[in-house]
Amino acid sequence: MNQSPSTLPPFDWKVMDGTHAQLVLQGKIDVYALGGNWTTVRQNQDAWLGQSTSQKTLSVDASQVEYLDGAGVAFLIDLHAHQEKHGGVFTLTGLDKRYLPLLQQFDPIGKLYPVTTPKPKDNFVVAVGRTSSVFLNDVASIITFAGHVTADLVWALLHPRQVRWGDFVNAAFQAGVAALPIVGLVAFLIGVILSFQSAIGMQKFGAITFVGPIVALGIFRELGPLITAILLAGRSSAAFAAEIGTMTVNSEVDALVTGGLSPVRFLVVPRVLAGILVAPILTLYADIVSVFASSLTMMAYGVPLVNFYEGVLNTVDLEDVFSGLTKSVLFGIVIAAVGCMRGMQTGTGAAAVGISATRAVVSSIVMIVLVDGVFAYISYKTDF
Secondary structure, eight states, X not given: OOOOTTTSOXXXXXXXXXXXXXXXXXXXXXXXXXXXHHHHHHHHHHHHHTSOSSOOEEEEEXXXXXXXXXXXXXXXXXXXXXXXXXXXXXXXXXXXXXXXXXXXXXXXXXXXXXXXXXXXXXXXXXXXXXXXXXXXXXXXXXXXXXXXXXXXXXXHHHOGGXXXXXXXXXXXXXXXXXXXXHHHHHHHHHHHXXXXXXXXXHGGGTOGGGHHHXXXXXXXXXXXXXXXXXXXXXXXXXXXHHHHHHHHHTTHHHHHHHXXXXXXXXXXXXXXXXXXXXXXXXXXXXXXXXXXXXXXXXXXXXXXXXXXXXXXXXXOOHHHHHHHHXXXXXXXXXXXXXHHHHHHTOOSSTTHHXXXXXXXXXHHHHHHHHHHHHHHHHHHHHTO
């Protein structure tokens, strides 16, 4: 006795022979009909495909399908993909033409399961050219941004009442007061380590009393500004880049431009002014802590504090102190400006802000070294 079409099962799996199987679909093939039948059909397909290694063909007869939704399309795509994964053939016949655009839209294998193609590697010439292009574009962006910052700093001097002094105070506090503990700790350790290492060599020549003045001179002219700048690059430059980078990702910088406000004047100028103020103060603080640590170390070697003080006073001039402070002002400008620039160059995505913070630290340190080298050459030529 034949069943009526309404009582026939929507999924009828038949194994014709060892290499051919047929699946007959009828009625409504939707998410409700697929509830437990999808797993059953896949289990039958897996058992049939595992019986031998010969190529097998699965034919799906969809001539009796009355309705097909997205779940039904996904079901067909799954059967197709599994069949080709095992080296078999999949055929679909009888499907109403109105469902073909829906099925072709997904292109089951070509789009949902694309073949991975290895990316061709660039040869040496192309790699060098690409890297050089990225480097030159970065240099051009740095020069352009430096011009904008310089022009807006002049504007800030001419229009001080229009500067966002609230942001300036917040940035100065975060970059200055909050950095006092780490700067003091590192400066103290630098003073102790330099004094100990210098004393080991100088003691052999009986010149232990010269360690304090030499270390103090190096701290005031070079190490104090440099160590402070590196710490500020790790703290403040990354913080500026992350803060402005988050605003860039959230389109807040674009909103400023749309509102007719300059992002450089609104965001960068207060932070650069904070860097100009904070860097020399922290440098002077680091100098004092390092020299104090050096005096304690020399006392451990039997050098009286009075002798250490007299030696430093006779060796270090105000010119040496001002040389280090001048250098620190340049470092402060570089650190704040580079951090803000990398923040404004932030791309899109969850990792963009972290990448900008990392680039800010690396770029700041590179620029610090370059500025330090140029300043050292100028000092050599001018005796400053």
